[in-house]
Amino acid sequence: MTDLDEAEAKLEALLDIINSSARQAIAEYKNTGHGVPSADATAFHLLDSATDTIALKKAIRLLEGAYHQLSAILAPPQHTVTNFVLNYNWACIDVALRARIADVLDKHPEGLSVDRLAEAVNLDKSKTARILRALSLMGCFKEVERDVFANTRLSLILKSTNNTGCFAGLHSRGVTKYAGVLYESMTDEEFSRSHEPDKAPRVLVSRREGITGNYWKMINNDDERREAFHRAMLGLNEMVGASAVLHHYPWDNISSVVDIGSGIGTFSTPLAKMFPHLKITNQDLPEVLLEAQNAWEKNAPEALLDGRVEFVPFNFLEDVPVVGKDVYYVRLRHIIHNWPDHEAATILRNIRKVMGPNSRVLIHDCVLFHTVQEPDIGTDGLSTAPEPMLPNFGAGAHRSYQMDMTMWLIHNTKERTLGELKILGASVGLVLTQVYDLVETMVVEFRITQS
Numbered sequence: 001m002t003d004l005d006e007a008e009a010k011l012e013a014l015l016d017i018i019n020s021s022a023r024q025a026i027a028e029y030k031n032t033g034h035g036v037p038s039a040d041a042t043a044f045h046l047l048d049s050a051t052d053t054i055a056l057k058k059a060i061r062l063l064e065g066a067y068h069q070l071s072a073i074l075a076p077p078q079h080t081v082t083n084f085v086l087n088y089n090w091a092c093i094d095v096a097l098r099a100r101i102a103d104v105l106d107k108h109p110e111g112l113s114v115d116r117l118a119e120a121v122n123l124d125k126s127k128t129a130r131i132l133r134a135l136s137l138m139g140c141f142k143e144v145e146r147d148v149f150a151n152t153r154l155s156l157i158l159k160s161t162n163n164t165g166c167f168a169g170l171h172s173r174g175v176t177k178y179a180g181v182l183y184e185s186m187t188d189e190e191f192s193r194s195h196e197p198d199k200a201p202r203v204l205v206s207r208r209e210g211i212t213g214n215y216w217k218m219i220n221n222d223d224e225r226r227e228a229f230h231r232a233m234l235g236l237n238e239m240v241g242a243s244a245v246l247h248h249y250p251w252d253n254i255s256s257v258v259d260i261g262s263g264i265g266t267f268s269t270p271l272a273k274m275f276p277h278l279k280i281t282n283q284d285l286p287e288v289l290l291e292a293q294n295a296w297e298k299n300a301p302e303a304l305l306d307g308r309v310e311f312v313p314f315n316f317l318e319d320v321p322v323v324g325k326d327v328y329y330v331r332l333r334h335i336i337h338n339w340p341d342h343e344a345a346t347i348l349r350n351i352r353k354v355m356g357p358n359s360r361v362l363i364h365d366c367v368l369f370h371t372v373q374e375p376d377i378g379t380d381g382l383s384t385a386p387e388p389m390l391p392n393f394g395a396g397a398h399r400s401y402q403m404d405m406t407m408w409l410i411h412n413t414k415e416r417t418l419g420e421l422k423i424l425g426a427s428v429g430l431v432l433t434q435v436y437d438l439v440e441t442m443v444v445e446f447r448i449t450q451s
């Protein structure tokens with residue numbers, strides 16, 4: 001085959017992947033008995049709130065990866081690279097969120113004139129229309145007739161009650177500012193070579209704003225920020241489909257779970273509801289657990305009344321958790337990625353000290369899979385993309401690699417590869433025993449290394 005034939009064969013292969021993955025996604029929607037979502041939908045599809053969407057996510061990962069690769073090959077490079085930076089969707093989303101545009105439009109499903117909308121949100125009408133037109137290109141809001149806008153299934157995410165919208169707001173308002181000083185943080189004498197959390201790009205911005213103290217203090221000292229953060233965690237959970245862990249881990253076979261860094265119970269509340277036999281311990285900083293108790297009283301009072309749930313404050317960098325439980329869910333879900341190796345090892349070492357012979361630690365996080373994998377680690381049985389896609393699904397893994405950047409910008413930390421997690425576990429006497437691949441996140445199970 002000549003090089004030219006080969007190049008064309010690769011394009012055809014990408015087209016085939018786009019076709020088959022889109023058909024797979026359509027089938028997933030139809031399997032619910034509620035048909036496929038439409039571009040004109042003004043309500044969520046049943047599958048949008050399902051807790052196990054692994055099959056859909058697998059199809060979308062292929063679809064997004066293949067169409068970005070196809071378009072990057074076929075479009076002039078000037079277009080593609082300019083598209084990377086000529087992208088103010090985040091700023092438009094920020095306006096829509098702060099002005100609560102989706103909340104106003106929600107009361108007018110047939111659409112509202114931009115005159116009345118702009119008046120309701122106290123913004124200039126022609127500027128408001130430009131924001132909405134920019135977002136409508138992407139299917140977020142719709143111009144139903146000239147200068148009349150309505151919500152779509154995408155813009156419903158921007159309603160003030162939506163947790164994923166809250167997560168988006170945390171990024172559009174804060175993380176974008178930190179991204180603006182990334183190069184500076186890589187060249188500043190004090191920050192450039194440090195991997196400590198107090199040298200994150202965020203700190204450079206915070207200092208200028210007169211904000212001091214670590215991230216968790218900053219959040220916990222401010223009621224509004226704390227509430228927004230915990231809602232954003234619920235949103236992150238929905239966005240990455242992390243609740244699939246409820247369906248794919250053998251919870252029936254265990255009796256006690258400690259949720260380390262539980263937050264307000266994003267994971268443990270649905271776990272208690274779905275598996276009433278489990279005894280659950282929530283462990284986090286004292287001020288967070290006070291909020292967690294309120295959330296549990298509101299969302300799952302029955303579990304509190306049964307006495308199946310306890311709240312034990314601790315500092316995971318200094319204290320050990322409660323002793324001898326079956327599972328230490330270090331969901332470390334979205335915890336380990338908040339800390340550099342030294343602190344991450346301290347957290348795991350503290351857990352290791354109280355584990356019994358049958359205890360396991362579950363690290364539930366994004367797991368990066370680079371296109372060139374460590375030779376001694378290989379793919380470890382994880383799915384890789386078909387040729388000619390990049391093995392790690394390329395743009396299909398967009399959110400995981402952007403989350404890695406988010407961790408850098410906020411905490412000066414990172415998402416890890418499976419190889420890095422293995423090394424981290426081994427450094428404190430834990431061995432990897434199983435990986436549950438939930439597409440955007442993975443649950444990596446460790447047990448005590450047998451000597």
Ligand SMILES: C[S@@+](CC[C@H](N)C(=O)[O-])C[C@H]1O[C@@H](n2cnc3c(N)ncnc32)[C@H](O)[C@@H]1O
Binds near residue numbers: 234331335
């Ligand atoms: C990213 S949130 C994850 C919350 C929850 N696991 C989830 O997935 O929604 C990190 C959690 O770690 C907690 N945390 C931070 N530093 C801590 C410490 N030193 N000791 C205990 N918990 C801590 C925070 O209060 C927060 O609830």
